[in-house]
Amino acid sequence: MKKKTTIIALVLLAGIIAAFAVYQYTFNSSHRDIASEAVSISISAQSIQQEFSSNEASASQNYLDKVVAITGVVSEITNETLILDDQVYVVMSQPLASQIEIGEEYAIKGRCIGYDGLLEMVKIDQATPLNKTN
Amino acid sequence: MKTTQRLLTLLLIIAGLTSTSALGQKYIDTQGTIQFEASEELFEPVKATNNSVSMVADFSKNEIASLALMKGFRFKNSLMEEHFNENYIESETYPKAIFKGKLKDFDFSNWQDSTAMIMVEGTLTLHGEEKAVETPVTLTRDGDTIRLQGNFNVTPGDFAIEIPKIVRNKIAKEINIQLDFNLTEK
Numbered sequence: 001m002k003k004k005t006t007i008i009a010l011v012l013l014a015g016i017i018a019a020f021a022v023y024q025y026t027f028n029s030s031h032r033d034i035a036s037e038a039v040s041i042s043i044s045a046q047s048i049q050q051e052f053s054s055n056e057a058s059a060s061q062n063y064l065d066k067v068v069a070i071t072g073v074v075s076e077i078t079n080e081t082l083i084l085d086d087q088v089y090v091v092m093s094q095p096l097a098s099q100i101e102i103g104e105e106y107a108i109k110g111r112c113i114g115y116d117g118l119l120e121m122v123k124i125d126q127a128t129p130l131n132k133t134n
Numbered sequence: 135m136k137t138t139q140r141l142l143t144l145l146l147i148i149a150g151l152t153s154t155s156a157l158g159q160k161y162i163d164t165q166g167t168i169q170f171e172a173s174e175e176l177f178e179p180v181k182a183t184n185n186s187v188s189m190v191a192d193f194s195k196n197e198i199a200s201l202a203l204m205k206g207f208r209f210k211n212s213l214m215e216e217h218f219n220e221n222y223i224e225s226e227t228y229p230k231a232i233f234k235g236k237l238k239d240f241d242f243s244n245w246q247d248s249t250a251m252i253m254v255e256g257t258l259t260l261h262g263e264e265k266a267v268e269t270p271v272t273l274t275r276d277g278d279t280i281r282l283q284g285n286f287n288v289t290p291g292d293f294a295i296e297i298p299k300i301v302r303n304k305i306a307k308e309i310n311i312q313l314d315f316n317l318t319e320k
Contacts, residue, residue, distance in 0.1 A: 026213065027211075027213055028211070028213075029212055029213065030212060031212045031215070032212070060226070060229055061226075064205065064225075064226060064229065065205060065226075078165075081164070081165060081186075089164065089186070091165075091185070091186050111205075113203045113205035113206050113229075114203040114204075114205060114206075114229040114230060115229075115230075116188055116201055116203065116230075117201060117230075117232075118188045118189075118190055118199055118200070118201045119164060119188050119201075123186060123203055123206070125186065125205075125206060
């Protein structure tokens with residue numbers, strides 16, 4: 001008899017833990033960590049901008065929400081953003097190191113969030129620098 | 135002699151053209167903020183912020199345009215963000231919101247004060263639907279920067295966004311949208 005109660009108690013406990021885990025997983029799961037995700041497409045700033053400006057719908061299908069690696073020449077820089085080749089607008093996830101200079105070639109990895117028709121630039125967020133040696 | 139005269143006129147025309155374009159008074163912000171909130175008391179806040187909204191304001195024509203990418207809205211809760219993108223705003227199909235409007239009765243070139251309250255009238259397009267928006271905004275001069283702030287309300291119905299019954303009491307009927315832009319001359 002005592003054995004039966006222990007078993008029931010254990011099963012109940014396991015059930016509660018499982019329910020809690022499922023709840024945590026569905027309702028409180030953490031955000032995507034773009035920095036640790038693998039790059040799905042590597043492309044130059046110019047090519048991705050051209051793809052978006054010539055056919056936004058198909059480019060959106062290819063790039064939206066994907067982790068992309070983009071290389072270009074830095075044309076503008078602020079504390080947390082940089083512009084590559086005047087064509088790709090990048091929002092970094094951490095403030096940029098101060099040694100980056102305008103005119104320098106630079107590579108980043110980040111999430112493509114779409115095309116800004118006002119600025120005529122492709123936008124990337126949650127970006128991190130890519131090492132040139134990689 | 136005649137050629138010199140012609141050249142002079144041409145030069146004058148060119149000078150005239152360049153000076154008018156220099157007086158174009160185009161102001162731009164690429165890192166504007168839009169925050170919206172549709173929270174109901176006692177329930178988890180329904181709130182998201184986009185920190186890379188662009189705005190172009192041409193004060194000589196009193197025209198403003200602004201563009202926000204839907205994927206740029208970040209929620210605290212990742213599931214909420216997913217639902218916002220996939221079920222409500224459908225950001226794969228409608229990736230952006232665009233506002234185009236006019237500043238009413240504003241004379242920028244004679245603006246001397248440090249702040250001004252201006253009516254903005256325009257159209258907000260998102261989720262494939264258009265809505266006329268009329269709202270006051272505050273302009274504040276801070277050195278070379280002009281700060282534009284304001285807020286207005288919309289409803290999901292304005293943009294044909296249906297809120298399922300099961301979550302209807304967790305999402306406010308009216309959604310408050312807050313704007314904050316720091317425009318600098320370009």
